Amino acid sequence: MKTYLYKLRPTKPQLAAMEQTLAVCRHLYNGALAERRDAWENERRSVTFAQQCASLPALKEKSAYLPSVHSQVLQDVMHRVSRSFENFFRRVRSGEAPGYPRFKGEHWYDSFCYRQFGDGRGAKFDADGRLSLSKVGAVRVCKDRPLTGTPKTCTVTRRADGWYACIACDTGPEPLPKTGETVGIDVGLESFATLSSGEAVPNPRLLRRAERRLKTAQRRVSRRRKGSGRRNKARVLLAKAHLRVRRARLDFCHKVAHDLVRRFDAIAIEKLNIKGMVKNRRLAKSISDAGWGLFVSVLTQKAESAARQVIAVNSAYTSQDCSHCGGRVPKALSVRLHSCPFCGFEAHRDHNAALNILNRVPKSGGDTAFGETATVVAA
Ligand SMILES: [Zn+2]
Structure with missing residues (x-):
């Protein structure tokens, strides 16, 4: 699966329709959540995804607003409710103390999803390149790169700097030619990562600058009076600064991961307890900064599609x-x-760690980052 993000250029009526869709979806979400909660509290009865979906047509007949939203989008709302309960129960079962699924306030619901894409479905591309969204209209799109694969779903998202369409495509695997190389990677504070080959991947400088801006924006919001127009303006600027940091971070992860996946057949990383590390005061900033968790997920996705x-x-x-x-x-x-008193081996501390990680790749089998058993890897 590959996702493509396109910025939308909606007309005023389309914009209003999208805002309206979000509002309707949010109310439906909150209603569906309340239904599940009440059924359990009053009658000890569980409501399922299928039951909630089946109740949609009847709700639609009674409601003035629901018919203004495409049926797949409404079904997706039910899907989201169902997913948040599944996550809640999963975490309860694993002994954590999760919060009960929450009702969504106005600023906490900012996307809706067409679960099918193509001719005769809720979302499709028109011949003139516009993205045709059922009940919204044919929206102009900045199509800066073409889609590949088969588009499956289309999620429309409201962000601080405008509206976006996120189209998930099934691209199938695109295996890269084998290189016969394996690498170990150590995450550091000095560098973002150090490879067992001795190369260091420096921390992204751009990100630092974006983060400084974020801090300034944060202070500006806190200085201004609650509920004032000036504070609202500052809030929008803060949201944009957050967006910039997120994008810079993601872009960096993609570049590093792309390079690694191209060069190595197998990539060994530390099994890190990110949650535990963020609790550690001294490492906290660096670890969350470096966005190691994000990097691992980007790397894993890329590796998977490249075999x-x-x-x-x-x-x-x-x-x-x-x-x-x-x-x-x-x-x-x-x-x-690292200077070894036993054998005299000397290396940068992080390089030595990366070599250890490489050495620990099991000759046959072991855990992969995506929870399967590793097949034989040449170490
Ligand atoms: Zn030694």
């Missing part, structure tokens, strides 16, 4: 152990050089 492997290995003592002789060389975080 490459991402292998998660045990991360204990990767920076302490000597990658050459296996001896344990304890060192503080401030010590940047």
Whole structure:
């Protein structure tokens, strides 16, 4: 699956129709959530996705607003409710303390989805390149790159700087030619990542600048009086700054992941407990900054579609152990050089860690980052 993001150029009536769709969807969402909650609280009865979908036609007949929204979009709302309950129950079962699914306020619902794409469906491209959305109209699109594969769904999203269409396409696997190379990657604070080949991927500078702007924007909002027009303006600027950071981060992850997937058949990474690390005060900023979690998911997706492997290995003592002789060389975080008293091997601390990660790739089988068993990998 590949997703394509296109900026929309709606007319005023189309804009109003999209805002209206969001409002209707949000009310339906909240209503469906209340139905499930009440059925359980009053009658100890569970309401299913199928039941809620089946009740839509009857609701539509009674409502003045529901008919203004395409039926697939309404079904998708039911899907979202169902998914948030599934997530809730899954987390309850695994012993966490999740919050009950929430009602969505005005600013907390900003997308709707056509679950089918193409001729005779809710969303399709017209011959003149406009994106035809049922009940909204034929919207002009900045189509800066062509779609590949078979488009499956179309999600319309409201963001701080306008409206976007996100079209998910089934592209099938696009395997890359084998290179016979495997790499280990260490995530660092000094560099974003260090490869077992000794290369360092520096932290993105652009991101730093975007983050400084974000801080300024945040302060501007806090200074201004609640409910004032000036604060509202500042709030929009803050949302845009957030958007910029998110985009810069994603772009960086894509570039790094693309390069790795092209060069290596198998990529070994540490099995990291991101949640645990963000709790750690000192590492918190760097880890969340570096966006390692985002990177791993981008890398995994790219690897999957290119028939490459991402292998998660045990991360204990990767920076302490000597990658050459296996001896344990304890060192503080401030010590940047690994210098082994047993065998004399010397390397940058992060390089040594990356080599350890590479060494830990199991010769046959093991966990991959996407939860399957790794097949034999040449280490
Ligand atoms: Zn050694």
